[in-house]
Amino acid sequence: MVLQRFGLGLLTLFVVSIIIFVGVEFLPGDIAEALLGQGASPENVAALRHELGLDRPAHIRYIDWWAGVMQGDLGTSLANRRDIAELITFRLSNTLFLALTAAAISVPLALILGVLAALYRNGIYDRSVNVVTLGAVSAPEFLTAYVLILYFSVKLGWFPSLSNIDANTPFIEKLHQATLPAVTLMAVILAYMMRMVRASIINLLASAYIEMAHLKGMPKLRVIVKHALPNAWAPIANIIAISLAYLVVGVVVVEVVFIYPGLGQLMVDSVSNRDIPVVQACAMIFAGTYILLNLTADIVSICTNPRLLHPK
Amino acid sequence: MKNSKIEQLIHQDTALKQALGDPRVTRRDFLAFAGAMGLSTAMGSALWSGRALASMPKRGGHMVSGLNDANTGDSLDCGLFNATYMICVSRAFRDSLVNVGQDNSMEPALAESWEASADAKVWRFNIRQGVEFHNGKSLTTGDVVASINKHRGEDTTSYAKGVFSGISDVRVDGNAVVVELADGNADCPALFTDYHFNIMPSKDGVAESLSDAGTGPYLLKEYNPGVKTVLERNPNAWHPDGGALADSHEVLAILDDTARQSALISGSVDVINRPALKGIARLKKVKGVNIVDVASNLAFTHPMRMDVTPFDNMDFRTALKLSTPRQEFIDKVLFGYGAIGNDQPLGPGFASYDTNLSVEYDLDKAKHHLKKSGHEGVTIDLSASNTSYGGAMDAAQLFQQHWAKIGVNLNIVQEPQDGYWNNVWNVKPFCTCYWGARPVEDMILSIAYLSSSPWNDTLIKNARVDELVVAARGELDQAKRTAMYQEVQQIISKEGGTIIPAFGTDVAATRDTIGVGEQIGGGWEMDGGHFLKRWWKA
Numbered sequence: 001m002v003l004q005r006f007g008l009g010l011l012t013l014f015v016v017s018i019i020i021f022v023g024v025e026f027l028p029g030d031i032a033e034a035l036l037g038q039g040a041s042p043e044n045v046a047a048l049r050h051e052l053g054l055d056r057p058a059h060i061r062y063i064d065w066w067a068g069v070m071q072g073d074l075g076t077s078l079a080n081r082r083d084i085a086e087l088i089t090f091r092l093s094n095t096l097f098l099a100l101t102a103a104a105i106s107v108p109l110a111l112i113l114g115v116l117a118a119l120y121r122n123g124i125y126d127r128s129v130n131v132v133t134l135g136a137v138s139a140p141e142f143l144t145a146y147v148l149i150l151y152f153s154v155k156l157g158w159f160p161s162l163s164n165i166d167a168n169t170p171f172i173e174k175l176h177q178a179t180l181p182a183v184t185l186m187a188v189i190l191a192y193m194m195r196m197v198r199a200s201i202i203n204l205l206a207s208a209y210i211e212m213a214h215l216k217g218m219p220k221l222r223v224i225v226k227h228a229l230p231n232a233w234a235p236i237a238n239i240i241a242i243s244l245a246y247l248v249v250g251v252v253v254v255e256v257v258f259i260y261p262g263l264g265q266l267m268v269d270s271v272s273n274r275d276i277p278v279v280q281a282c283a284m285i286f287a288g289t290y291i292l293l294n295l296t297a298d299i300v301s302i303c304t305n306p307r308l309l310h311p312k
Numbered sequence: 313m314k315n316s317k318i319e320q321l322i323h324q325d326t327a328l329k330q331a332l333g334d335p336r337v338t339r340r341d342f343l344a345f346a347g348a349m350g351l352s353t354a355m356g357s358a359l360w361s362g363r364a365l366a367s368m369p370k371r372g373g374h375m376v377s378g379l380n381d382a383n384t385g386d387s388l389d390c391g392l393f394n395a396t397y398m399i400c401v402s403r404a405f406r407d408s409l410v411n412v413g414q415d416n417s418m419e420p421a422l423a424e425s426w427e428a429s430a431d432a433k434v435w436r437f438n439i440r441q442g443v444e445f446h447n448g449k450s451l452t453t454g455d456v457v458a459s460i461n462k463h464r465g466e467d468t469t470s471y472a473k474g475v476f477s478g479i480s481d482v483r484v485d486g487n488a489v490v491v492e493l494a495d496g497n498a499d500c501p502a503l504f505t506d507y508h509f510n511i512m513p514s515k516d517g518v519a520e521s522l523s524d525a526g527t528g529p530y531l532l533k534e535y536n537p538g539v540k541t542v543l544e545r546n547p548n549a550w551h552p553d554g555g556a557l558a559d560s561h562e563v564l565a566i567l568d569d570t571a572r573q574s575a576l577i578s579g580s581v582d583v584i585n586r587p588a589l590k591g592i593a594r595l596k597k598v599k600g601v602n603i604v605d606v607a608s609n610l611a612f613t614h615p616m617r618m619d620v621t622p623f624d625n626m627d628f629r630t631a632l633k634l635s636t637p638r639q640e641f642i643d644k645v646l647f648g649y650g651a652i653g654n655d656q657p658l659g660p661g662f663a664s665y666d667t668n669l670s671v672e673y674d675l676d677k678a679k680h681h682l683k684k685s686g687h688e689g690v691t692i693d694l695s696a697s698n699t700s701y702g703g704a705m706d707a708a709q710l711f712q713q714h715w716a717k718i719g720v721n722l723n724i725v726q727e728p729q730d731g732y733w734n735n736v737w738n739v740k741p742f743c744t745c746y747w748g749a750r751p752v753e754d755m756i757l758s759i760a761y762l763s764s765s766p767w768n769d770t771l772i773k774n775a776r777v778d779e780l781v782v783a784a785r786g787e788l789d790q791a792k793r794t795a796m797y798q799e800v801q802q803i804i805s806k807e808g809g810t811i812i813p814a815f816g817t818d819v820a821a822t823r824d825t826i827g828v829g830e831q832i833g834g835g836w837e838m839d840g841g842h843f844l845k846r847w848w849k850a
Contacts, residue, residue, distance in 0.1 A: 028734075047468060087384075154574055161571065256568050
């Protein structure tokens with residue numbers, strides 16, 4: 001089954017690559033016009049197009065691109081003629097670092113808050129946690145980011161407002177620099193995960209076996225952690241996977257505000273430059289992330305609840 | 313009599329001291345104020361420098377700057393430069409033949425000296441000897457020729473093709489490079505100050521545009537497009553005193569206005585370019601922050617295609633010009649950072665700028681011209697986008713209100729940002745646009761205001777302008793040239809097809825530990841793109 005899903009994933013990637021390629025082709029202008037800007041003369045544009053090989057028909061360029069990818073060569077950026085693999089490695093590792101940092105804070109926090117919210121549901125604690133996390137998710141990311149910058153970097157000076165990191169930045173320093181971006185991202189995803197944990201557990205609390213556990217006289221917390229939570233893993237794994245995927249692909253606003261050199265900014269710039277090979281490479285990574293995380297979530301669900309393998 | 317003189321002096325002294333102590337006063341404000349108090353600019357400058365912490369140029373230290381106008385698609389290919397980030401970086405690790413000094417004069421760089429033939433057609437540039445590229449290769453005349461030829465010829469991809477199109481031949485003669493022009497051009501050395509024109513090493517007669525080896529005062533240690541550049545002093549620099557003050561630089565790409573500003577306020581960076589003008593009044597009040605502004609020849613233009621009705625009618629164009637609110641444009645769109653324009657492209661930074669030429673706001677006269685044109689009550693479209701310049705949409709609304717007063721209905725068409733320069737500019741009959749500053753008059757006029765100009769965005773075809781521009785180009789007598797350029801300004805202002813309500817001001821902001829020198833160069837923002845070498849950290 002895993003193999004089948006994997007095959008379908010590859011097919012999805014292929015389809016995504018076609019959609020992206022055609023989409024960028026449809027956008028007005030091409031990279032030669034985008035790069036040369038206001039002062040471009042027709043001869044300039046034609047010369048640059050020829051130099052970049054853009055005067056070849058689109059399908060040929062697409063097939064060439066696949067041929068390269070199959071040999072592990074992502075090609076070179078049309079805009080700055082740099083090796084795409086090199087461009088992307090640096091940014092992908094930053095993006096993953098930020099995503100993991102944010103996840104490392106948010107996932108345990110969401111689980112704890114969610115379980116406690118289920119335990120003391122409809123109480124003052126439950127309501128206040130809900131109000132705070134939902135409030136945080138409703139504020140646009142840039143606002144959260146600016147407020148954090150204002151207090152923690154401009155006024156208090158605890159954290160830098162810029163994430164000036166490169167390949168040689170030591171780990172602790174990196175962590176320090178990534179704190180504010182990670183907290184901003186946490187504000188965005190915490191509410192979803194927390195509420196999903198809460199809802200899944202409350203859902204199960206009505207089951208007969210939970211009632212049995214209560215009747216046995218088990219403490220409430222133990223009932224939830226030992227008996228309810230294991231059965232709630234499937235939906236929780238799904239929401240965590242989607243949140244993680246979001247952390248990898250959807251953080252361009254946070255990158256821009258904190259000047260964090262991640263993949264998002266690269267993708268946005270490349271689209272506006274019509275730098276197709278870079279757009280393709282980023283899109284493949286993003287799509288691949290979604291597919292892999294979804295697959296992982298499904299595997300986790302099935303492991304915790306083998307009944308899912310045999311739908312009625 | 314004597315007493316009042318002393319009193320006046322005491323008053324002057326107190327007032328100046330107050331102004332000096334006020335952290336909100338910028339250098340320019342102060343000089344204007346000192347001038348009003350009867351002091352010469354030199355005295356004012358001296359006083360001002362006394363105030364600044366960073367008054368004396370100091371060697372050493374590490375400077376961090378945050379610049380916008382960068383892109384992850386940036387490359388080292390100087391033919392494709394069109395944005396500040398790469399221009400500044402390239403000027404730090406490469407050299408040109410000629411530089412524009414802080415006083416806007418032509419300074420020798422890799423060309424030690426130059427001389428022209430009597431008709432200004434043949435120019436001989438003597439190339440500095442004993443200069444090495446960062447990779448150890450010696451600079452040869454061949455490298456210079458290849459670097460010039462990069463921007464010439466049929467298949468060049470260079471953005472600066474137009475700048476160098478007047479060159480008919482480039483050849484080596486001993487230690488000199490001889491440049492032959494099709495027509496005489498007294499400003500020929502200025503062509504080689506263009507930011508696209510950097511000297512690169514060459515191989516088999518072709519310039520290596522992507523090489524990180526330059527001859528500049530800094531070595532390019534790390535270059536990550538759209539993210540960060542690290543520069544370190546070149547121990548082997550040919551320049552007198554090393555050619556630069558700070559020992560090393562980190563140049564960060566910070567596109568977001570708020571991020572750039574908070575980085576400066578929190579001290580993460582020492583220098584930023586283009587602080588958001590909307591909040592500049594507040595930024596000025598922040599302790600430890602200075603605003604550095606310098607008048608620019610950047611023009612905010614609104615070209616009308618003069619072959620399209622009603623823009624083909626001179627009275628109609630005049631009516632629009634007379635009812636354009638220039639001061640309000642500066643106050644509301646540029647937040648005070650601009651100089652009034654007069655519908656011709658040569659800004660107040662040029663020596664030939666005609667200070668007597670102005671277009672007064674006069675609704676009665678405008679109505680009179682509109683009536684004469686027969687287009688009363690007409691509706692026209694203005695294609696606008698903030699891509700053309702920040703605030704263009706606001707400007708369009710301002711025009712709409714004022715033109716309505718004379719009976720012209722303006723319909724604002726918000727154009728998409730993508731492809732603006734290809735699908736709107738030079739295509740739509742009336743649009744918003746800008747023209748960056750050029751070091752000499754001829755570069756603007758030849759490129760956009762001759763009948764034969766490649767980017768004649770107003771389709772102006774004026775025989776007198778054509779004649780004057782060509783004559784002025786080859787004229788070595790400065791007084792005669794100035795007279796010619798002033799006549800050109802008058803003709804374009806009166807008959808031309810563009811509305812230029814204002815010229816821009818380049819604005820940067822620094823921590824007060826940064827010194828910027830007595831005078832800041834124009835031509836491009838950030839001291840003509842040379843700030844990494846010229847500014848220092850105290």
